[in-house]
Amino acid sequence: MDMMSAFFRRPAAASILSLIGVLAFYVIIGGVNLANLALAASWVNFAANLGIVALPVGLLMIAGEIDISIGAMMPAGSMATAIISGYYGLPIAVGMAGALVLGILVGLVNGLLAVRTSVPSLIITLGTLVGMQGVVLSASVLLTGNASVALTAPEWAKFLFGHLIGGSHQVVVIWWLVLTVLFGFVLHKTRYGNWIFAMGGDKTSARNAGIPTRGMTILLFILSATCASFVGMCQAIQFNSAQVSGGMDYIFNTIVSVVVGGVLLTGGLGTVPGVFFGTVTFAIVNQGIYFTHINRNWANLIIGVVLLIAVAMNESFRKLALHHQPGKTAKASPS
Amino acid sequence: MTDEAPVLELRNVDKSFGPIDVLQEISLKVRSGEVLCLLGDNGAGKSTLIKTLAGVHPPTRGEILMDGKPVQFSGPKDAGDRGIATVHQFGGTFPLMSIGRSFFVGVEPTKGWGPFKVFDRKLANEIAVKAVQSFGITRIDDGDRLVGGLSGGERQSLAIARAVHFGARVLILDEPTAALGVKQASHVLRIVLEAKRRGLAVIFITHQVMHAMAVGDHFAVLIRGALAASFRKGEKTREEITDLMAGGEAMAGLEATLETYMQSHEGHPPPSA
Ligand SMILES: Nc1ncnc2c1ncn2[C@@H]1O[C@H](COP(=O)(O)OP(=O)(O)OP(=O)(O)O)[C@@H](O)[C@H]1O
Numbered sequence: 001m002d003m004m005s006a007f008f009r010r011p012a013a014a015s016i017l018s019l020i021g022v023l024a025f026y027v028i029i030g031g032v033n034l035a036n037l038a039l040a041a042s043w044v045n046f047a048a049n050l051g052i053v054a055l056p057v058g059l060l061m062i063a064g065e066i067d068i069s070i071g072a073m074m075p076a077g078s079m080a081t082a083i084i085s086g087y088y089g090l091p092i093a094v095g096m097a098g099a100l101v102l103g104i105l106v107g108l109v110n111g112l113l114a115v116r117t118s119v120p121s122l123i124i125t126l127g128t129l130v131g132m133q134g135v136v137l138s139a140s141v142l143l144t145g146n147a148s149v150a151l152t153a154p155e156w157a158k159f160l161f162g163h164l165i166g167g168s169h170q171v172v173v174i175w176w177l178v179l180t181v182l183f184g185f186v187l188h189k190t191r192y193g194n195w196i197f198a199m200g201g202d203k204t205s206a207r208n209a210g211i212p213t214r215g216m217t218i219l220l221f222i223l224s225a226t227c228a229s230f231v232g233m234c235q236a237i238q239f240n241s242a243q244v245s246g247g248m249d250y251i252f253n254t255i256v257s258v259v260v261g262g263v264l265l266t267g268g269l270g271t272v273p274g275v276f277f278g279t280v281t282f283a284i285v286n287q288g289i290y291f292t293h294i295n296r297n298w299a300n301l302i303i304g305v306v307l308l309i310a311v312a313m314n315e316s317f318r319k320l321a322l323h324h325q326p327g328k329t330a331k332a333s334p335s
Numbered sequence: 336m337t338d339e340a341p342v343l344e345l346r347n348v349d350k351s352f353g354p355i356d357v358l359q360e361i362s363l364k365v366r367s368g369e370v371l372c373l374l375g376d377n378g379a380g381k382s383t384l385i386k387t388l389a390g391v392h393p394p395t396r397g398e399i400l401m402d403g404k405p406v407q408f409s410g411p412k413d414a415g416d417r418g419i420a421t422v423h424q425f426g427g428t429f430p431l432m433s434i435g436r437s438f439f440v441g442v443e444p445t446k447g448w449g450p451f452k453v454f455d456r457k458l459a460n461e462i463a464v465k466a467v468q469s470f471g472i473t474r475i476d477d478g479d480r481l482v483g484g485l486s487g488g489e490r491q492s493l494a495i496a497r498a499v500h501f502g503a504r505v506l507i508l509d510e511p512t513a514a515l516g517v518k519q520a521s522h523v524l525r526i527v528l529e530a531k532r533r534g535l536a537v538i539f540i541t542h543q544v545m546h547a548m549a550v551g552d553h554f555a556v557l558i559r560g561a562l563a564a565s566f567r568k569g570e571k572t573r574e575e576i577t578d579l580m581a582g583g584e585a586m587a588g589l590e591a592t593l594e595t596y597m598q599s600h601e602g603h604p605p606p607s608a
């Protein structure tokens with residue numbers, strides 16, 4: 001009983017329950033064989049690409065900000081890599097550096113605008129989203145005369161960023177897992193994590209307590225834009241080409257994953273394990289539907305339902321956590 | 336003792352926001368181990384006054400002195416570093432953080448080395464819990480509890496304990512008892528007295544004369560941005576203070592309206608509501 005209530009008070013609880021619910025639904029209603037679904041490449045690959053962006057977006061949201069420019073930074077990252085190293089034939093390292101520097105620059109612009117103006121970050125990053133879409137399209141048409149560019153990456157780059165492990169799983173899965181551990185460590189174990197929670201709770205008090213809130217905000221925006229361009233870069237290396245379009249889905253997908261994962265939209269609360277399970281849940285709903293008898297078109301309805309249920313659960317578990325008095329429950333059960 | 340320079344002093348401080356004069360010619364002193372109660376009606380300028388003291392607003396004219404030396408705060412952080420701590424009505428501002436984490440925001444204790452320095456949760460919880468308990472709030476015994484789950488009085492106590500722990504010399508409390516029940520309020524008042532006993536200078540803002548009289552050594556009444564009265568404990572009765580706070584003018588105004596009403600209604604008092 002105590003263990004159960006301790007579980008429900010954890011911010012990741014709702015996302016784990018959502019995941020179990022989705023799996024149960026797919027098994028019972030959809031006739032899915034769990035053994036087939038378990039580590040199927042389709043959803044794992046999908047989750048990895050999504051998860052690498054969801055992690056920094058989750059941190060930003062905990063700090064009370066949001067970044068939707070990631071939708072443009074994915075194609076920007078892959079186009080930068082492909083134009084520099086594919087079209088112009090420069091070494092792949094230069095193309096990769098180009099993609100990442102672009103991420104850093106756009107993140108810097110987002111961050112500076114967020115701390116210098118009182119414009120909400122949703123609007124700021126909407127501006128950079130649309131702006132970067134224009135930049136990417138114009139640059140690729142002007143420079144290459146094409147909206148799609150081919151790229152052949154050398155062996156080492158393929159191995160690190162774009163090969164299939166066992167012929168099925170993208171290597172970015174490893175990056176995703178490593179980044180999850182890293183982000184989890186920073187958010188939950190270091191003082192910087194505490195700063196992020198404090199900023200999301202009350203930015204003015206956080207600044208008065210001596211936290212460099214401006215620097216932290218800028219850094220978080222740089223992280224999210226760079227992670228998005230990193231995913232784009234990996235995709236270009238993986239698929240030997242880059243397109244101007246695509247990436248817009250990521251805006252919606254990351255926000256749903258992060259919110260299902262228990263991050264409070266208004267900031268101040270959330271966990272990395274929660275974001276991880278939120279991403280997995282989203283990926284399984286989205287890709288696992290192909291393993292069921294259910295028509296693919298229902299997937300969005302399921303995502304909508306999962307989102308609402310998860311948010312409702314988060315809400316009630318949060319109340320439970322707020323009004324939990326450890327002394328009392330501990331005495332009630334002698335475990 | 337009284338020869339000692341006051342910890343914090345205001346000399347002829349004015350504060351205007353553009354054309355609006357909110358504070359006029361305010362002179363105040365707080366000494367260590369003393370509670371100064373700041374009384375005044377809504378809109379009298381109490382919050383503006385303490386924001387000026389806490390470095391949020393620079394004074395338009397006049398001087399702020401600490402330990403007898405003129406100071407200029409560059410911001411709330413600067414004032415905080417010099418030992419001026421403000422506790423707001425709802426205490427902790429991070430309701431979704433644990434007691435231990437919120438206690439150490441910005442000054443987290445860490446253990447380990449280099450890039451592996453981790454936040455020392457156990458130590459943070461221990462120190463935070465000990466600090467609140469030393470103020471007599473023994474019901475708080477788990478640093479992992481969320482601040483938002485504490486009662487209003489406990490939250491105030493936690494915020495005060497935090498300020499004292501980090502070496503505050505002046506404690507500014509903006510209506511700490513306003514939203515509290517009788518029992519919770521008496522907790523907070525006891526903590527105010529404990530802070531005073533530990534040698535802090537306390538500025539206590541309240542609407543409730545009873546609460547002021549329970550802890551105050553010095554009283555200052557603000558009316559429309561000016562210091563209407565300043566007196567020591569025992570110099571005035573509760574009724575006199577209430578009267579002052581309501582603003583002699585307001586009362587006079589009320590009487591005047593009543594009188595005109597009586598005249599225009601041939602001496603009948605207005606029907607009581
Ligand atoms: N930034 C500002 N710009 C203009 N006027 C202001 C500003 N801040 C406060 N005022 C005005 O100054 C007056 C005093 O406000 P203040 O908040 O200090 O009163 P108070 O005594 O704290 O009232 P309460 O008891 O309601 O908290 C009010 O008339 C208010 O409108």
Ligand SMILES: [Mg+2]
Pocket residue numbers: 381382383
């Ligand atoms: Mg006020």
